[in-house]
Amino acid sequence: MSIKPPVVYLLALLCATITPPAQALVQRAFVASDGNDANTATDCQVTLPCRTFSQAITVVNPNGEVVAIDSASYGNVTLTQSISLTAAPGVYAGTSVSTGNTGIIIATPNISVVLRGLTINGQGGSVGILINANNAKVSIENCVISNFYLDIPDRQHGILVQQAATIRIVNTLMRDNDIGIELPAGATADISRSKFFGNDTSIFARNLTSGTTTTVAVSNTVISGSFYGIYAFANSSATSRIEMVRSIISNSDTGVFTASEGGTASFSFRKSLVTGNIDGLVELGSGATLISYGNNTLSDNLNNPIIGTLTTIAPL
Template sequence: MLRSSLVVFALLVSLAAASASASQRAYVSAISGDDANIATGCVVTAPCRWFTGAISAVDPGGELVVLDSGAYGTVTITKSISIISAPGVYAGISVFSGDGITIATPGIHVVLRGLNINRIGGSGNGINMTAGNSLVVQNCVITNFSVGSGLLVSSDSLVRVLDSLLRGNNFGARFWAGKSVLVSGSRLLENAMHGISFEASGSPIGAVISRSEASGNGSVGFYAQASIGWQVRLNVKDSVATRNGSGVFVHSGAGTILASVSNSLMSENTNYGLGAQSEGAKLVASGNKVTHNGTGLAQTYDSVLQSTGDNTVSDNTTAFTGTITTINKM
């Protein structure tokens, strides 16, 4: 009887300790934080110092809140969590090697809000997602990943990039997979290769880009490619692509591309404003202004480029190449 009572007591103590060490919300502070406070749950009056320590104090589905400006270190996320920094608070992740944020656990849901992720050294990525159910990147700045990508996704996930800046990376954002991708209100600036690249090679990709800007990227502002047996569905609307190698360019690598571009501006791009290449690639243009590019609309190598007849194509070095098919606007 005594032994049973001791076992029950030990179990209750263990559960109480577990309850104390994990909670719905934990806090980090660059001013007063100390990771010794993990033991008491990183509460607001006794916050932790680094993301990687504080995350252990949060229950799955909980929040990690940044209290004041500072650097909070790289982190690997293994549970559903929201990492949140309020407007006016600089929540920095300085990356000296590897990736800034790693997401590699199946089934989890991650929200990143108000973070500044900056490469100092190494050859990694700002955010690298190889597994997980969903990711929201909101009001974040991801810069200087000149060897890797600001955001790299290779999992069949739901991804939202909202009101964020990806600048000075090799690729601004690169998707090798992604069952549902939305990029809205975001800027993809001065990346060495593509502003954003959808390259279906292991699963189909469905993507919408809205109210976003791709500017000053070395190759293509908005790019799509599909390997054999795979498909990319891309819808670009109400967006701007300027001063890139090409504005929007879709290329079938023996897969299928179904793309549409509507109510957008393609301007000052060195090569194409809108371009499609290779059999299996189809691009429909509607209501766009295409001006001051090397070539306004370009159809090459058995691709399909269709126009609804209401695009303004003017003042390009060459207005059209290939066959542009006019279709009725639905």
């Protein structure tokens, strides 16, 4: 005997009513040293936290946050939506990045990410923070990124930006990396109240794409003990522009290096100190420029305070 259509309909309706609903995402999840990643089943609540960032982010809705509530290493993570990773006050929230790995990857265009109070330590890993997302906005606040150092030919990075993203770095320490931060064509960075110590190249604006501009603004920041403190490079009608105010570059081989191979590479500064370097300011190539607004100090640079031409412009 065949089942009549109304009976089929009722059976389908019954099945639908007993199907468990999809788990709702939450605004805030928590990780802890004694957490358990199986707690994703209960949304990584503060009383039942997860153990790793990579699992906690799976229960958080866009623009939500994951909070580390005690001191531990919380593992590497790839971020594909707008989110904040935050350490509670006084907490060490870190990740140790082993050989061949990257600490934090930001991989989706147009998202906004906040990293606050994190410590990212290189243990042979290649990159601390990799930003490979066009138009992403990334804020790095009160972080420590260190020990990404292998030297030539395998350059490691504290922060490597590979797309035209917007980066904000505030009150962050970048220490003992091959390259502190490298920015490509179209990227924009604001660096404020931060310290760059012992990096081979601390801030590197490297533009290889014609018709694009890489822009970096540095304020209230100390750069010391580098081979290149600040390096702006451009070729093929590209532009790299770095501006600095109320900052110090000291005790480096070359304080500032601007180099052009067909593009425009510029560095301008005001109310700043360049001191104790082997060479203070260096320009190389017809498109490289050095600009002072007349209220800076160059002192005790061992070989040359300036190699090239320093153009002075009266401050407004």
